[in-house]
Amino acid sequence: MxxxxxxxxxxxxxxxxxxxxxxxxxxxxxxxxxxxxxxxxxxxxxxxxxxxxxxxxxxxxxxxxxxxxxxxxxxxxxxxxxxxxxxxxxxxxxxxxxxxxxxxxxxxxxxxxxxxxxxxxxxxxxxxxxxxxxTVMPLVVPALSPANTMEEFVAYARGKRLAYGTFGAGTTSHAFQQLFSDYNKLEMVHVPYKGEAPMLNDLLSNQVACAMGTMSTIAPQIEARTVKALAMLSPDEVDGFANIPTFKNLGYPAEFDWRxxxxxxxxxxxxxxxxxxxxxxxxxxxxxxxxxxxxxxxxxxxxxxxxxxxxxxxxxxxxxxxxxxxxxxxxxxx
Structure with a gap:
């Protein structure tokens, strides 16, 4: 029952x-x-x-x-x-x-x-x-973003106050995007949402420059090419998405090798x-x-x-x- x-x-x-x-x-x-x-x-x-x-x-x-x-x-x-x-x-x-x-x-x-x-x-x-x-999380940008790689995104964000979306303050999505911003000496602005759905909606409409969410929510958007995945918050590559590099693959320090x-x-x-x-x-x-x-x-x-x-x-x-x-x-x- x-x-x-x-x-x-x-x-x-x-x-x-x-x-x-x-x-x-x-x-x-x-x-x-x-x-x-x-x-x-x-x-x-x-x-x-x-x-x-x-x-x-x-x-x-x-x-x-x-x-x-x-x-x-x-x-x-x-x-x-x-x-x-x-x-x-x-x-x-x-x-x-x-x-x-x-x-x-x-x-x-x-x-x-x-x-x-x-x-x-x-x-x-x-x-x-x-x-x-x-669970694993990708860092994604809208399909219309000028950046296609993490290196390009960092260069694009430098000197700008771009917004990053999260599914809530104090979450993994928040902490690691803030860590990413600090590590690259960027001045990004945190925009918290009440869940992944509104975060994703604003990302798709270019209201935020990037976002991080659960793979189960974002994978369909990656497959539909409405977003571009720049990196995966995971110690290992994800089956079916091996083309998305982990932060470790990109040379980021051990803190990004989140287990x-x-x-x-x-x-x-x-x-x-x-x-x-x-x-x-x-x-x-x-x-x-x-x-x-x-x-x-x-x-x-x-x-x-x-x-x-x-x-x-x-x-x-x-x-x-x-x-x-x-x-x-x-x-x-x-």
Missing amino acids: YAERTSGDSMITRRLFHVGVIGTAVMANAPFARSASYPTRTIRLVCPFPAGGVVDVLSRSLGQTLSTELGQTVIVDNRAGAGGMIGSLEVARANPDGHTLLFNSSSLVQAPAVAAQKLYDAVDDFTTIGSLGR GGFIGLFGPAKLPAEITDILEKTFTKIVSTSAMQNIMKQNFVVGKPSVGRDAASEVAATQEAWTSLVSRLGLVIN
């Missing part, structure tokens, strides 16, 4: 693979053997972002298969706001019985680091169950070991299916899935690197 609750309908790009196929594929396998004491009722899977984005789509795919494997209804509950902190805080404060879970991206560590008031700690206030991998961007499943801190073990094993089974791997590929989730201590170490390393970066850039969002 699978249910969903959202704050409204939203159009999903064709890059966001239809989640229905995954239930059929997993149902062909016998459900994972589980403790008789868990779960005992409906599981609430909190997605701290609106419907339609990559975090939402992947949370629904995972929620559907969790329901099949655990034998209980899983409700995906979109609790958006404050860069993901509203929904995340609800889970941090929830009873650690495994019936309230969180599906979130690296915003789990990013939003608190730039907030004027830190509402939670991603390491101390959550139990990391598993990570699907990492954060995790996306995964979490519970409140002090989740009992027995429940954590059930969820970790179920998560491992789900991400090993070809159906889930196809959805991850369609949404440009790269790297290897991880669970338990490995996934928790990834979160801790991302938190340390991100905190250092935003401190250097002086990013604080009131």
Whole structure:
């Protein structure tokens, strides 16, 4: 049984693979053997972002298969706001019985680091169950931009106060474009948007000179040649888009070799070991299916899935690197 609750309908790009196929594929396998004491009722899977984005789509795919494997209804509950902190805080404060879970991206560590008031700690206030991998982001310019390469864009931007668009203040999109501007000694102006859709609309209408967003959102525009991708924020080239160089390929320093961007499943801190073990094993089974791997590929989730201590170490390393970066850039969002 699978249910969903959202704050409204939203159009999903064709890059966001239809989640229905995954239930059929997993149902062909016998459900994972589980403790008789868990779960005992409906599981609430909190997605701290609106419907339609990559975090939402992947949370629904995972929620559907969790329901099949655990034998209980899983409700995906979109609790958006404050860069993901509203929904995340609800889970941090929830009873650690495994019936309230969180599906979130690296915003789990990013939003608190730039907030004027830190509402939670991603390491101390959550139990990391598993990570699907990492998301990647291209830096793009409008099709009508005079720049076709990063070198040309830097030359074009020098001496001008060009605007760069982000999908929110204090996000990866913000921090790395600011880092890019600082590194090249440019005087670019930050224009934050409430999400990727309005950011992309203004980029397409040449209201901003460049923008950085998730590959799942921007890939269709790259393929349609309405935008030009100058660089990829990823440690490795992305399958199908090997023509887009990484910042590392372009000679940028190690700070641009970003290995954060995790996306995964979490519970409140002090989740009992027995429940954590059930969820970790179920998560491992789900991400090993070809159906889930196809959805991850369609949404440009790269790297290897991880669970338990490995996934928790990834979160801790991302938190340390991100905190250092935003401190250097002086990013604080009131």
